[in-house]
Amino acid sequence: MGIYTDTETKINGQLRAFSKNKEIPKVIEQLVLAALSHYPELAHTHIRFIFSQKLKKSVMAARPVVGTLLQSRNKRTYAILINPVFKLTHSIEPIHHLPEDVLIGWLGHELGHIMDYEQRTMWGVARFGLLYWLSKRYIRKAERVADTFAVNRGMASYILSTKKFILGHSELSSRYKEKIARLYLSPDDIVELVSEMEKKTQPEKEELLADETALAQSTQGKDN
Numbered sequence: 001m002g003i004y005t006d007t008e009t010k011i012n013g014q015l016r017a018f019s020k021n022k023e024i025p026k027v028i029e030q031l032v033l034a035a036l037s038h039y040p041e042l043a044h045t046h047i048r049f050i051f052s053q054k055l056k057k058s059v060m061a062a063r064p065v066v067g068t069l070l071q072s073r074n075k076r077t078y079a080i081l082i083n084p085v086f087k088l089t090h091s092i093e094p095i096h097h098l099p100e101d102v103l104i105g106w107l108g109h110e111l112g113h114i115m116d117y118e119q120r121t122m123w124g125v126a127r128f129g130l131l132y133w134l135s136k137r138y139i140r141k142a143e144r145v146a147d148t149f150a151v152n153r154g155m156a157s158y159i160l161s162t163k164k165f166i167l168g169h170s171e172l173s174s175r176y177k178e179k180i181a182r183l184y185l186s187p188d189d190i191v192e193l194v195s196e197m198e199k200k201t202q203p204e205k206e207e208l209l210a211d212e213t214a215l216a217q218s219t220q221g222k223d224n
Helices: 013-019 026-036 066-070 100-118 122-134 136-152 156-168 174-183 187-198 202-218
Strands: 046-051 060-064 077-082 085-087 092-094
Touching: 013 026, 026 100, 060 066, 060 100, 066 122, 077 100, 100 122, 100 136, 100 156, 122 136, 136 156, 136 174, 136 187, 136 202, 156 174, 156 187, 187 202
Parallel strands: 046 077
Antiparallel strands: 060 077, 085 092
16 A cells, blocks of 8 residues: 655655655655656646645646736646545545555646646637536547656556556446546557657657647537
8 A cells, every 4th residue: 555654755865856846745745756757847847736625526637827827837837636535435545545656647647737738828728728628529638648748758657557546446436437448548558659659769759749739739619
């Protein structure tokens, strides 16, 4: 189980460098910094990791802090909301009791969304929010973009652990599993994406990411 003692949560100097401009609950600090270490581009980005009981249907959600979108991009602030409990069919458990690789994968996926937001203008972020609310087709594309960022940053094993944990957990509701299977990349999709990435040079990987993001941004209208 992912239960961390005081000794286990000591942060080494290398990881501590990724804490700049970040607000992180102590109980998950080590895992958050481990995920952030895969995203050096976000080293100076303002990100708040917040336990929130407002998340009713999700475990985590990455969002811009709306008021900061009016400022320059280097002054934007993002929030990753984290449900403090993991709800099972017959019980609940604290989110930080989940396996470490599963939580790092979840966090890495949300950081992939922030990488996506960082490439968008204020109006682009607003459009993202509207289309994400309106279109299931857009959700699928946006989630693929987030996973592609994570895989390209060396987080494939964590992303796979998270997906296998969700889809294989006997105490998670069928409805939640069906939602994940319907809207998110499957473990097989991730393996295929890793295989595709391994064949590419770094510039080609970045081009693929740009293409994925552009494709998601081009989605129009409501999915029927």
